[in-house]
Each structure stands twice: as structure tokens, then as C-alpha cells.
Amino acid sequence: xxxxxxxxxxxxxxxxxxxxxxxxxxxxxxxxxxxxxxxxxxxxxxxxxxxxxxxxxxxxxxxxxxxxxxxxxxxxxxxxxxxxxxxxxxxxxxxxxxxxxxxxxxxxxxxxxxxxxxxxxxxxxxxxxxxxxxxxxxxxxxxxxxxxxxxxxxxxxxxxxxxxxxxxxxxxxxxxxxxxxxxxxxxxxxxxxxxxxxxxxxxxxxxxxxxxxxxxxxxxxxxxxxxxxxxxxxxxxxxxxxxxxxxxxxxxxxxxxxxxxxxxxxxxxxxxxxxxxxxxxxxx
Numbered sequence: 181x182x183x184x185x186x187x188x189x190x191x192x193x194x195x196x197x198x199x200x201x202x203x204x205x206x207x208x209x210x211x212x213x214x215x216x217x218x219x220x221x222x223x224x225x226x227x228x229x230x231x232x233x234x235x236x237x238x239x240x241x242x243x244x245x246x247x248x249x250x251x252x253x254x255x256x257x258x259x260x261x262x263x264x265x266x267x268x269x270x271x272x273x274x275x276x277x278x279x280x281x282x283x284x285x286x287x288x289x290x291x292x293x294x295x296x297x298x299x300x301x302x303x304x305x306x307x308x309x310x311x312x313x314x315x316x317x318x319x320x321x322x323x324x325x326x327x328x329x330x331x332x333x334x335x336x337x338x339x340x341x342x343x344x345x346x347x348x349x350x351x352x353x354x355x356x357x358x359x360x361x362x363x364x365x366x367x368x369x370x371x372x373x374x375x376x377x378x379x380x381x382x383x384x385x386x387x388x389x390x391x392x393x394x395x396x397x398x399x400x401x402x403x404x405x406x407x408x409x410x411x412x413x414x415x416x417x418x419x420x421x422x423x424x425x426x427x428x429x430x431x432x433x434x435x436x437x438x439x440x441x442x443x444x445x446x447x448x449x450x451x452x453x454x455x456x457x458x459x460x461x462x463x464x
Contacts, residue, residue, distance in 0.1 A: 211237040212252035214287035221287045223341050226320040226348055232287065236280035238319045239310070243271035250281075255289040261298035273302035276310050279325040282335035295329040310354060320348040326355045 211233035214221045224232050233250055241248035253259065259281050262272040271277055275295060282292040299305050308328035315321055322345030329335060349355060 208246070209234070209237040209241045209248045209250075211250040211284070212288060214284075215252075216287050216289055221283075223345070224283050224287065224322070224324075224337075226322050226345060228318075228320055230320065231284075232280045232322075232325075233284035235319060235321055235325075236277055236284055238316050239277055239280065239313070239321070240271050242313055242316065243269045250284065253285065253288055253290045256291055258285055258291045258293055261293070262301050264301050267301050267303045269302075270304065270306060270311050271313050273299055273304060274306035274310050274313070275308055275327070275329045276306070276321065276325045278329065279327060279335050279340065280321075283325075283337065283340065286337055292335060294332060294334045296331045308355075310349075315349055315351050315354065317351045320350050321354075322346075322348055323355065325349075 211231075213233065214224075214231050221231075226235065237248050237250045240250075250259075261278075262269050266272060278295055278298050281298075285292040308326055310321075324340040324343040324345055326349065327340065327343055347353075347355075
């Protein structure tokens with residue numbers, strides 16, 4: 181069986197010169213290289229230069245007696261998930277392998293399937309983890325491969341690139357198990373955040389409106405009160421005191437028995453000497 185797989189790998193290498201065979205811990209695995217511009221897909225390569233295709237092949241080989249071959253595909257083709265006889269293959273039935281093989285498909289110009297379609301024959305599905313599957317020595321799995329995938333979702337290269345490849349999992353360390361699908365969680369979080377934001381926004385608008393109405397009401401009441409006060413304020417008749425002599429006016433010395441009368445603005449004192457008439461005598 182092992183000899184047949186090795187022979188198959190050699191035949192694929194001869195037929196497809198872009199395929200490379202790598203042996204790690206006596207594992208006979210082979211996988212194609214990315215055919216799209218390496219600059220575009222450099223983010224998917226781990227820190228030791230391994231592309232997603234070969235990393236996926238090494239992980240899948242763990243559940244297949246350390247033997248696994250990933251053939252190259254043409255544009256618009258895709259890889260299929262485990263068949264019915266591989267329903268208990270926890271390597272292929274993990275989103276880690278699904279993410280890796282999706283990147284492997286994409287970097288060759290192919291079309292990748294949804295997680296639901298890929299895992300349709302799986303009895304147990306591992307989301308965001310490899311479970312008890314160990315990573316072979318000399319293989320680093322980029323962090324973006326551990327992103328959880330919702331059942332109806334498709335691996336997204338932009339999201340994976342945003343997540344990044346650091347830290348990398350290896351034979352001594354793997355990220356904490358994540359059986360939940362972040363895609364669903366993200367939707368729930370986004371929905372809850374949107375709902376809370378909407379409620380807070382409505383409350384803020386309501387509060388501002390209430391404060392504005394309160395201000396206008398108080399202003400209106402103040403204006404009305406000022407108008408009423410002005411309407412009912414007693415008005416005193418104006419008097420002209422400019423002609424009244426003040427006690428400090430020269431020649432004014434009030435005393436008992438005197439009577440001041442107003443005649444053209446002049447003051448007459450009954451105790452003063454009689455006025456001497458100096459005009460012409462009146463004829464009768």
C-alpha cells in the first residue's frame with residue numbers, strides 16, 4: 181500500500197512539474213505549489229516557507245498512516261471532502277484542514293466548497309481545532325487555519341489574511357479548542373451590538389428632545405410670568421418737581437403763616453415787602 185502511494189506521488193510529480201514531494205518523519209506526502217503570483221499569496225505561507233497545500237497534506241497524512249497525496253487542480257476545479265468511508269477521519273473533518281485545503285484551492289485558481297459541503301460525510305466535525313490530532317514535527321500550521329467556520333459559510337481569504345498566521349501551531353503547541361463557529365458568533369455579536377447601539381441612540385435622542393422641550397417650556401413660562409408682572413404693576417402719575425423750590429434754594433426760608441403759591445414759576449412770600457410798582461400810572 182505504501183509503495184503504491186509513493187509510486188502515485190512520483191507519477192503525479194512527473195505529470196505535474198509544479199508538484200513537490202516532501203518527507204517529514206518518514207511521511208510520504210506530496211502537494212502542489214501555488215500557481216498564482218507568489219506575492220499575492222505570500223501571506224498564506226508559514227514562517228518556514230511551507231504553503232497551505234503541503235501543510236494540509238501533512239495534517240491529513242496523520243489520519244492516513246502517514247501517507248497522503250494532494251493532486252494539483254486546474255482553474256475552476258475544486259477538492260472534495262472525505263467520502264463515506266472516511267466519515268471518522270478527524271483530520272479531514274476539521275475546519276483546520278478545510279481552511280488549508282481551501283487556501284490550497286484558491287492559490288491554484290480553483291473554486292472551493294462550503295464547510296457544510298466539505299464535511300457532509302463526517303460523523304464528527306471539529307470546528308476551530310484539530311482535536312486530538314497531533315501536528316507532525318517540522319510542520320507549522322498558520323493561525324488563520326484555526327478560524328471557526330459556520331455550517332453554511334465558505335472559507336474567506338480576506339478574513340484569513342486579516343487574522344494572520346502568527347502565532348503558528350506546531351508539534352508542541354496548538355491554539356485553545358474552539359468548537360463554536362465564529363461566523364455565527366460574529367453575526368450574533370454584530371446583531372446584539374447593532375441592537376444595543378440603536379437603543380442607546382434612541383434613548384439619547386429622546387433625552388435630548390426632552391431637555392429641549394423642558395428648556396422651551398421654562399422659557400415660555402418665564403416670558404409669560406414677566407408679561408403678567410408688567411401688566412399688573414401699579415403705575416404712578418408722573419409729576420414735575422423741577423419748578424418746586426428746594427430747601428436749599430436761595431431766598432427760601434419757610435416759616436409758620438407763610439403761603440407759597442405758584443404763579444408762572446415765581447415764588448411769592450406773604451411776609452416779604454410789598455412789591456413796588458415802577459410802571460406808568462394807570463389812567464381812569
